[in-house]
Amino acid sequence: MNKKVKVIPCSGIGKVYGLIARESALKTVFDLLPEKSETVCLAYIVTGDKEAREKIEGFACITVDGCPKMCASKNVSIAGGNVMEEIKVLDTVKEHKGKKFGSPTQLDEDGELVTDEIAAKIAKTINELNEGGK
């Protein structure tokens, strides 16, 4: 049975925070912890397809959301995923007041820094989950 933690971002397309959510989730699953985590297309989950539900139903999931609508968290919960941690991009962004992070198309240097910071938080949570600490 695949026990990798599912890291699912909102990938919001209207503001840079959606791109930060997307890139931090992808950095985690591709670069930081590929052996312990993977992602699932949120758009596939939204379809409600049986196969999409089976990918996350009952699995430990970490969601990453770029705005207060919490699309990733809500959709993963609706599809039966166990949301172990809801990462809110804005919580990290507000610690970097006055910085410009880029656009919904491309991150600039500060956007990359915040992405790295959030990816590190996600990775920490995954390691804690694997050690049974969460």
Next chain:
Amino acid sequence: MDELKVGIISCSGEECLGGTISRLATRKVLEELKMISTVTLCLPLYLAGGEEERNFANVYPTLAVDGCDKLCAKRSTEKYSGKINGSIDVSSIIGKENALNTKTVRNKDLTAEHIAMAEEVASEIVKMISNLPPDSYSGKTFHGCACGS
């Protein structure tokens, strides 16, 4: 007179390159197309949002841009919002092998070749927009995506 606006919904899939290309091509059209106004909505808002978001495809002539042949944006828009006016399957433009590439997904890993793929898909979106009948605009109002788009 109401301004013609066209809605574009991208799958933005996270598992493969096709999703990244769908997102980049959609952003390119939103940012650069000047002839006709375009507007988008974050796809997962169909369930996470309210009536306003679910009314999107009833308000705008809407195109779906999907990274692979699962066609999640097309099917979800039709399931939750309304009939769409056109659909693009990125894998039919850049090839299935490219679209389903699961190694290169992050923006920072993209090469000039990938950017060219996004530009090709953006051109297809613009072609599809130019073929929409001008009377497809319903004249209703929509207050935009909660995330600011």
